[in-house]
Amino acid sequence: MSEPKYSHLIDLNDYPVEWWNKIIRLGATICAHPQRYVQACAGKIMATLFYEPSTRTQMSFQSAMIRLGGSIIGFDNPMSSSVAKGENLKDTTKVVSSYSDILIIRHPTAGAAKAAALTAECPVVNAGDGGHLHPTQTLTDLLTLHMEKGRLEHLTVGLCGDLLYGRTVHSLLKALSCYAGNRFVLISTPELRVPDYIRKLLTDSGCEYREETSLDAAIGELDVLYMTRIQRERFASEAEYLAQKDTYCLTPEKMSHAKADLAVLHPLPRVDEIAIAVDDDARALYFRQAKYGMYVRMALIMKLLESEEHLPVLHGTDDGALHCVNPKCITAKEHYLPQKFLCQHGRTVCEYCEERALPR
């Protein structure tokens, strides 16, 4: 498959930290002076292909493009598109990208954005690929910390809830581990610990981290608390979800043991892991965070549309000896995709989903 090259955003770690920092600084400037950017993308079209439900990611991207003077097309229910007739990801992406200047995709399957980028005729942005990654939520989180804490370094960050399936957690840990002096407290049940590859990444990057089951035990030491929803839709059975739901709930009582300058973040939607009464606490930043998401996406759209950097999508190799056994990987569904494998933190993993590959 010959690969057209554009500036895609599939994983933030495909770019150097300085690239993220530029987007965060531009996001902060746009936030302060939005009127300067009202024509920045005039005449450009953004397509949003949302194969999974979304409120904030989709609408913040859409309002970002409209605020930049551009226009939007797309679907938020694949069953109202030709996907309902059995069209594959390759064909939908190929055609819609030929109508647009930038394509934003959310999909329930890990590696789908990377697969889309292989055939797209414009830059592709990963707006969440299954339980894998969510890089634009991380840009949102980083802009929030930059604006509200004034730094991205030397923070003790607690992440609480569904650390296994929570793609925002994976992207955020990958990013924050690249800034100096950050420490992590990973608060979850044993069943919902972060995936192996994230633990290995933290160890290899030299970050201090510990795993903890009690939010009460950790809250007092945190500068940032990143709460997450238990990802019901990613469990193998309802019974497994029910066994995990309601494990953690941030309450005003718990907040009374936290630092005075704690920042409480949540990618939203909230289900019941933060009591409504916490919303009135000045340390609850999640609604402001959602608004920063729009400004950072304005910055990202501008950056990708003007970028001259054209990165290859696939970096891995395939000697025919390995295969990906992850049923939640896009390669399990779209069989025309070239299998590729990477050596990562001492293990060989599928390039699309980053799960361990096995011999054929």
Ligand code: NCD
């Ligand atoms: C998150 C997502 O879709 O991964 N939401 C978002 O994009 N703001 C978190 C979630 O759904 O729990």
